[in-house]
Amino acid sequence: MNHYPVHERTSKYVDIARQALQRLGHATNAELLSALHADYPEVSTTTIHRITARMLERGEVQLAPSGKKNVLRYDFNLEPHDHFMCTHCGLIRDATLSAVVRPLIEQAIGDGCSISGSLTVSGLCKNCQS
Ligand SMILES: [Zn+2]
Ligand SMILES: [Zn+2]
Known part of the structure; x- marks a missing residue:
């Protein structure tokens, strides 16, 4: 389970986080973290923040309206909508x-x-x- 080098573990979580966001449609870092924690309790807040920041930077996700808590919310749908x-x-x-x-x-x-x-x-x- 924990025998992968760090960079491989991170890229593994990138795909898992991407799939979770695809399933949820829109999600904050906290929502993604709790979605992943069911199967991957070892994923940290820092890892999720790093993954979503990278996906945003690469244009794989966009930002959705943030809502009343005013936290970043990611949107899997890249079409203007x-x-x-x-x-x-x-x-x-x-x-x-x-x-x-x-x-x-x-x-x-x-x-x-x-x-x-x-x-x-x-x-x-x-x-x-x-
Ligand atoms: Zn409601
Ligand atoms: Zn949307």
Whole structure:
């Protein structure tokens, strides 16, 4: 189990962390760490931080809206996309807000302002409404 040289262990965790993020869609370092800890309790916070920083640097992940805790949250989906975010539990899901909606929002903002990046709509998810 622990007979690999350090660099091999780290690259092994890179793949595992990538797969966990793919499964979760969006995750913070803490969420990734707890996902990995089920099978790999030896993975440290530092290792996860190093892996996600490297994936971000290489453009293998992007940053998702961070939410109320204001911690970095990684997004496996590299396509430009919008999000819905629950302000109560922090749930985040990808959304495609129709091209029809953007001109309406720009019109409401006024003064010739034009939306460039992605939109994040906040509210309450189904679970938090009940
Ligand atoms: Zn919620
Ligand atoms: Zn996303």
